[in-house]
Structure formats: C-alpha cells, structure tokens
Amino acid sequence: MTGKELIKYLEEWIPKAVAWQKDNVGLQVGNPARKVSGVLLCLELTEKTLKQALRQRCNFIFSHHPLLFQPLKSINTFNDKNSRLIELLIKNDLTLYSAHTNLDYAKDGVSFELAKTIGLSNIKFLKKLDSNQFKLVVFVPETHIDKVSEAIFNAGGGVIGEYKKCSFSASGSGTFEGSENSNPFTGNAGKFEKVNEIRIEVLVDSWKLKSVIAAMLKNHPYEEPAYDVYPLANENVNYGIGAIGEFEKPLSQKEFLELLEKKLGLQNFRYCSGSNNKIKTVAVCGGSGAEYINTAISANADAYITADVKYHSFQDAEGKILLIDAGHFETEIHSLKKVKKYIDDYLKTINLEIPVYAAKDSSNPIKFYKI
Numbered sequence: 001m002t003g004k005e006l007i008k009y010l011e012e013w014i015p016k017a018v019a020w021q022k023d024n025v026g027l028q029v030g031n032p033a034r035k036v037s038g039v040l041l042c043l044e045l046t047e048k049t050l051k052q053a054l055r056q057r058c059n060f061i062f063s064h065h066p067l068l069f070q071p072l073k074s075i076n077t078f079n080d081k082n083s084r085l086i087e088l089l090i091k092n093d094l095t096l097y098s099a100h101t102n103l104d105y106a107k108d109g110v111s112f113e114l115a116k117t118i119g120l121s122n123i124k125f126l127k128k129l130d131s132n133q134f135k136l137v138v139f140v141p142e143t144h145i146d147k148v149s150e151a152i153f154n155a156g157g158g159v160i161g162e163y164k165k166c167s168f169s170a171s172g173s174g175t176f177e178g179s180e181n182s183n184p185f186t187g188n189a190g191k192f193e194k195v196n197e198i199r200i201e202v203l204v205d206s207w208k209l210k211s212v213i214a215a216m217l218k219n220h221p222y223e224e225p226a227y228d229v230y231p232l233a234n235e236n237v238n239y240g241i242g243a244i245g246e247f248e249k250p251l252s253q254k255e256f257l258e259l260l261e262k263k264l265g266l267q268n269f270r271y272c273s274g275s276n277n278k279i280k281t282v283a284v285c286g287g288s289g290a291e292y293i294n295t296a297i298s299a300n301a302d303a304y305i306t307a308d309v310k311y312h313s314f315q316d317a318e319g320k321i322l323l324i325d326a327g328h329f330e331t332e333i334h335s336l337k338k339v340k341k342y343i344d345d346y347l348k349t350i351n352l353e354i355p356v357y358a359a360k361d362s363s364n365p366i367k368f369y370k371i
C-alpha cells in the first residue's frame with residue numbers, strides 16, 4: 001500500500017474539501033508514492049514522536065495539527081523547530097500527512113469520539129456545516145434508470161446521513177428533434193419525437209460532483225443527456241461542528257465532573273456552573289470551541305465541554321450552562337483511537353499487516369503547577 005492509497009482511503013471518511021477554507025490539510029512533507037511500512041498517529045509532530053516513528057519503522061506519520069500552517073519564509077534548521085522537523089522527515093524518507101478540521105467536522109471525528117469517550121449516546125452534530133452540496137437532476141429513458149442510478153451511487157452521489165443510494169424519481173415525457181447529424185438513441189434524426197423518461201434527483205457533495213457527473217454521462221445512453229445541477233442552501237447533514245448527546249440517566253454536577261476527570265484522564269480543569277444540577281444533555285467540541293457556547297445553550301445542553309475558553313466566556317455562560325474547559329490536547333487525543341481503528345479495518349480488508357501505533361510521548365506543552 002502506498003501513502004497515496006492510504007490517503008485516498010482516509011479521505012473517503014474525512015474529505016479534504018470539508019476542512020475550514022484557511023486550513024492546510026493533506027500531505028505536508030514526503031513522497032506519497034512510497035510504500036507504507038508502518039503508521040504513527042499523533043496530535044502534532046514533535047522530534048520525540050519522529051524518533052519513535054524511526055524506531056518502530058513507521059514511514060507514514062498522521063498528525064491532527066498540520067506542521068505547515070503559515071506559509072514558510074525560510075527553512076532554518078539551526079534554530080527553528082518546524083524547519084528541523086522538515087529536515088528530519090526528508091532525510092529519513094518519512095511522509096507526514098495531516099487531517100485537521102476535516103477530522104473535526106466528520107462523523108466519528110474529534111467531537112464524536114469525545115462524546116463517545118465520556119459515555120454519551122444518541123450523538124449528533126451540534127451544528128451542521130453550511131451548504132456545500134448540489135442537487136443533480138438527470139432525465140433517462142425507463143430502460144436505463146437502474147444503470148444510471150447505480151453509476152451515480154457508486155461515484156458517491158445520494159448520501160444523506162446514515163443512508164446511501166438516496167434518490168427520487170418521477171416519470172414524464174420528454175421531447176426532442178435531432179439535426180440531420182444527430183444519432184438519437186430512440187426515434188429518428190430530423191423528426192420531432194416524444195419519449196417516456198424518468199427524472200432522477202440526487203444530492204451530491206460539492207467535491208464529488210465532477211466524478212458523479214462523469215459516471216452518469218458514461219452510463220447514460222443518450223448522445224446529449226439532459227441534466228441540471230442546482231446549488232443548494234441546505235445544511236449538510238453529513239458533516240458538522242461539535243457533537244451533542246445524552247446520558248442514559250441524569251448525573252449531578254459532582255458526578256458529571258468526576259466522570260470527566262476519569263474518562264478524559266484530566267489532571268485539572270476549569271469550569272463554571274450552569275442553571276441546574278442535573279446533567280443529561282451534553283454538547284462537546286474538541287479543541288477550541290468557545291464560539292459555540294451559545295449554540296450549545298440554544299440546543300438545550302445542560303453542559304458544554306470544549307477548550308481554550310476565555311474568562312469572559314465563563315462569565316457569560318455562568319448560570320446558563322455548565323461550561324468546562326477540559327484542555328485542547330485532552331479533548332482531541334481520543335480521536336486517534338478512531339483513526340487507528342479506521343486504518344486497521346482497512347488493512348484487514350486488504351490483507352496487509354502494517355503496524356499502526358499511537359505516539360507514546362504526549363505533545364501537550366501545558367503542565368499544572370499544583371494539583
């Protein structure tokens with residue numbers, strides 16, 4: 001398996017196209033055509049983690065935070081940490097790949113895994129991503145409805161949440177009159193024709209549109225298939241920010257905070273109390289999610305767990321929602337378990353034994369002075 005093949009598989013789950021526009025996800029350094037000897041997963045690359053990769057013969061490193069975020073002005077390997085890492089990656093034939101906000105915004109990504117780790121069920125996105133979908137409408141003769149629909153589905157069209165192969169069709173009649181140079185599938189050139197046709201409609205994610213249209217055209221019998229592409233204002237139910245779920249039984253504030261400490265392995269954390277002492281519905285956003293505190297309140301969450309929360313945000317939230325700053329590293333690290341499982345499952349299906357490890361050394365720079 002090459003790095004490129006692994007990346008292709010990862011991006012079926014966490015497409016680059018859903019990432020925040022200013023993010024820099026995908027290949028960071030290295031040659032994706034190289035065969036993968038082992039995979040090392042980390043939140044961010046450090047020299048210690050890179051050395052672990054070398055020790056464990058992993059030449060593909062997956063990091064959540066991109067190494068290359070700001071444009072580089074120079075690569076100074078004398079005193080710049082990132083430059084030194086780039087040098088070590090290249091010298092040792094390593095590939096570094098990053099999935100950042102695309103891992104945040106995907107189902108079973110950072111926030112879903114955080115919600116699962118603390119034991120929530122019935123997990124949904126806290127806020128769905130804005131529209132990035134199209135409606136594809138195509139008119140096909142009755143004989144070709146299955147062939148064209150299958151081609152669209154196989155190319156990734158018609159996915160709505162937990163459902164795939166979603167489409168709507170209705171029958172009607174189409175008309176055409178081909179020129180003398182035409183070669184109509186039914187009827188005759190130069191003659192006005194009326195034929196029964198089926199109108200098929202499907203939702204398509206923007207980044208899949210090109211391949212879905214290509215597959216549809218390839219399988220459509222007409223010389224000039226008629227089709228329409230409409231931009232949609234719908235929220236995309238397949239991708240979103242944060243997650244919200246419920247505990248089976250409500251917990252008291254004390255029980256809830258103790259559970260967080262245990263499940264998330266927290267040494268210490270900051271919080272402010274909410275409006276009541278019973279915690280049942282909980283919203284989460286792994287990493288810096290303070291801007292969604294009001295979204296969590298509007299969703300009737302009793303508590304909201306995120307990181308990088310400012311003093312004034314606590315002040316605004318106090319009395320409205322139990323707000324917890326559980327730490328950036330602590331709210332994101334759990335997602336690597338899911339990344340490992342996703343890659344391991346793939347390796348099993350293709351019968352390949354390639355090790356997938358998690359970074360041993362914590363890259364969290366934050367320490368607690370007194371606990």
Ligand SMILES: [Zn+2]
Nearest residue numbers: 287288328332
């Ligand atoms: Zn982060």
